[in-house]
Amino acid sequence: MTHRSVVLRRRPAGVPVPEDFEVVEARQEPLADAHVRVENVAISLDAGFRHWMNEGAGDHVLPAMQIGDPVMGLTVGRVVDSRHGSFAEGDVVVARLGWQEVATFNGDTQLIKIRVDNRLQVDLAAHLGILGDTGLSAYFGLFDHGRPVAGETVLVSAAAGAVGNVAGQMAKILGCRVVGITSDENKARFLTETLGFDATINRRGDVDAQLSATCPTGVDVYFDNVGGRVLETVLDHLALGARIALCGAVATYNDSEKAPGPSNLFNLVTKQATMTGFLTHYSHDRYEEARDKIIDWMNDGRLVNVEHRLHGIENVGRAFCDMFNGKNLGKTLVELKPTSAVAH
């Protein structure tokens, strides 16, 4: 009884390449007491996990990944065997079970059971995307930390990305003017024509001039997924009382040395502005509230689920690397084929 895993072959130097990862056959261990065996249905690709691939990156949030271990990543799957009282065969769980077809974990600490909502016809993989960390990050980041009100200008970076497109759509639902920063014209067209963004900025162009043109009264809310130089430029365009929600900093994840931060942080003082970082799991007790809202908006046709799906665990490594080339639109997921290793 074997299954396939993708392990960290070596630590990426800068931008990850497919050779940093390797598909291996893994033997299935006997199920220990209090443990649960899960067959993963899909793997979520999240640029943020790049951070913990570095040597010594372990912190209070996550441990550093180890060479030879399955790569850490969020998955959704079905319980196929359980020696834990809280989980039964058939339960759907979302957890950080790694890039593996089958995973065995301690049910006390690792698994989150998902109530599958019958109001919405989505498959299980959506619980990694718009109904999972991606959608929840957009929701809590925008509403709790960005705190926009109708009519304000909301700027989103990596706006065609997994979290950015959802944050921008939510700001539109609220009645804001939404400007998206993205990296190419195809994405820009998608944001304005399909998702209803009011304007876009190409981050490869003169961001400062484009900000002056598209946000003439300043940026009230900046939902930031990239950090780095774009953040520094935006700090010169804040409206009085601006709120910056720091969701991530994809621009810096691959730096081997820490890049300097914005030289103009003092603008926070003169604009009485706030910058707040957040991790969605600190809002765990409000996941259901957020999911209910997201499902309502999807059912009303106001929130579009933008996904890029690949198939087969052999494609996970390459798909992860592609994220840093800005090739994908929306949430990137890899669906797994049912394995022959697990009877069900």
Next chain:
Amino acid sequence: MTHRSVVLRRRPAGVPVPEDFEVVEARQEPLADAHVRVENVAISLDAGFRHWMNEGAGDHVLPAMQIGDPVMGLTVGRVVDSRHGSFAEGDVVVARLGWQEVATFNGDTQLIKIRVDNRLQVDLAAHLGILGDTGLSAYFGLFDHGRPVAGETVLVSAAAGAVGNVAGQMAKILGCRVVGITSDENKARFLTETLGFDATINRRGDVDAQLSATCPTGVDVYFDNVGGRVLETVLDHLALGARIALCGAVATYNDSEKAPGPSNLFNLVTKQATMTGFLTHYSHDRYEEARDKIIDWMNDGRLVNVEHRLHGIENVGRAFCDMFNGKNLGKTLVELKPTSAVAH
């Protein structure tokens, strides 16, 4: 009829020196319609004004200072002549009337009348310090933006300075553990022995190691007056949910080029932390509330007014320069002698 002013002789290159300023005799102009003449009683010295001495530093907050003009600065004084209906001889006003013995300004835009509170025996100059922008910055920065609760660890930089010592004392009144960062052992002793701070950190030493020792559970609130490298180091010691109130950045005011910002801003994300800049004048409608609290605490003997007073306008320039050498304890004020130029 003449009075003395201190004008900007040239723009400081880096740290200001006394030769950047010059005392001049100025002629008293006739009082135009809607204008008010004020005899200044004291001048406040505020490091933050250094910023607007730079070429092209004008922004939405203040214009850049001009060479040959009286240096911008906050003053408290008495109206000695008025052609404006809202002001009468004898009124006390706090305003940005500059380093001048006598100033003439438009009463519609420039002057703030002060209600002199009889509950407290302080002289007028205190309205530039603990009852003025200094005390109000500590109050609004700490309570609105730092939002400490009893038992939390509050860290204050430039803790023996004008705003810092007040913020630290207020956090003690609230029941917090207060740690002050300062630049020498005399100041450190004053903070712990006279003001009741729990611990101090010498910023000329190993700040990182001292933070580990004095804030073992992390910093819940950082009241920051200095920015720069100290801010970067503190960002590595945040407690979960930390709040940073950015009051100023004295470490960077003298830089001719903008220094890079903190390279570890991403810590705001992993600690779900907030960084908020503020300017006290945006809380103008709550000045009375804050002053009442401050007066009560002073009357109860729980809040000590720490001042460094000099005398005579000829000393303003040198006193301003000394602030950047970290020589002063508490609020620096220059009291002016009544001039012979004004009859009253």
